[in-house]
Amino acid sequence: MKHFAFAAALLAAFGTAPAHATTYTVTTTWLEPQTQPKNTVFQGSFLYDEATHTVSGLQGLLSESMTGMNAASMVWLPLNYQLQSWHDASLGGTFAAVFKNGTTATFCSTAMCGSPTDDWSPQTGLAVGGIYAGFPVARNNAGNAYALIFVPDNPTAALTQAQVDKLAYADCTPTAPGGMMMGGGMMGAVCMTGTSLAGYGAVGTMDGYPVSQTIAAAVPEPDSYALLLAGLGLMGALVRRRQREA
Template identity: 80%
Template sequence: MKHIAFAASLLAVLGAAQAHETDYTVTTTWFEPQTQPKNTIFQGSFTYDEHTHTITGLTGQLSESMTGDDVASMVWLPLTYQLQSWYDASLGGTFAAVFKNSTTTTFCSTALCGSPADDWSPQTGVDVGGIYAGFPKPAKNPGNAYALIFVPETPTAALTQAQISKLAYADCTPTAPGGMMMGGGMMGAVCMTGTSLAGYGATGTMDGYPLSQTIAAAVPEPETYALMLAGLGVLGTLARRRARSA
């Protein structure tokens, strides 16, 4: 009986430790009127803690709607560094930004914005006209990109228009090999961005703006099922031993 109680308690503790953390997938779309039918899309995944409203492990890829002959052939940039995250009580959820580089330096440098500088935010991007850090020297362009998502307190709930309006992205990378590179970036000294008039006072540098975002619970990995089955197996074995010894 003691063995069964211990095993059950162990499984309960493990379950409780992970119960408040859930893995999700996210797809965010910015409408690009000048590159139709291609839009800028972020596809990613993250872990959300429902107790602390925190996002961790946000990673994914961002499409470049200026590339490729069609949607299928667009270039996709890997975004692997979640460097910014904060809770917004007024909007009822959490923002997180994931970057291509291991630094936030995107739009602004000390020479442009002074020190300390907000070198990445969507509002900074609007304020400096989308100019990349280090302009006018092409070699100073860090070639960064990011996507800013929003996760409501109920992650799979549909976003309100006010929440959608705060979604943003920036792409300051050069074109793909073989493409035309002007001044160090895909659009010369100007990054390609997506912002809304309601959220930041201007649409993106090619008139792009946030259109939608969907979040869904991620399908558990096979290892998770295996762990659960192993735990049930332990309980079953202990139960059989108890029955034989009774």
């Protein structure tokens, strides 16, 4: 029995995922009518626990469609902090939001929002007109950005239109060198956002709105396969040794 316990511990050490948890990749796209052919795109990955409908470790890159001469030269912002997540039973899935900064303060500082718990949501962005309220001058702008995705209870299922309508993003960071604006948000004091009329009552600040999202199970790297096979091989050797000793 102790051999099997050792083998299980060995497999855990080789990085096998917890029970029910799977790594997925996600690509979310917002159509930007005013920056065609460039759109806002989020490409990332996350861990999903099917037993609890929990999304964790969401991170990725958000494109800035106002930057670069073409789609290949757009600036991509790293979003590494998943700070919000909740399950919506009526829509049949889990929302998760990942941020550029380690705080949710996006449209306003928490003290200036009028709501101490919401300084980032699409509704807050619409309420202030996409302006980073509470950051009255460029140097005080927190320079945050986020992407809000939706993971169905069956993660790889195609999203319904109602689910797509709730996808959103906001980019209040200064435009990178070579872009159209420096010092404030993507458009000075205005953040660049993407929301749908059906989901939130208005489209984004440059008419951007969500059009698609795809989620797929992540393919393990070759090194991961090699480690797993090595662990299974050692486990088989332990089993054969135990059989000889019996």
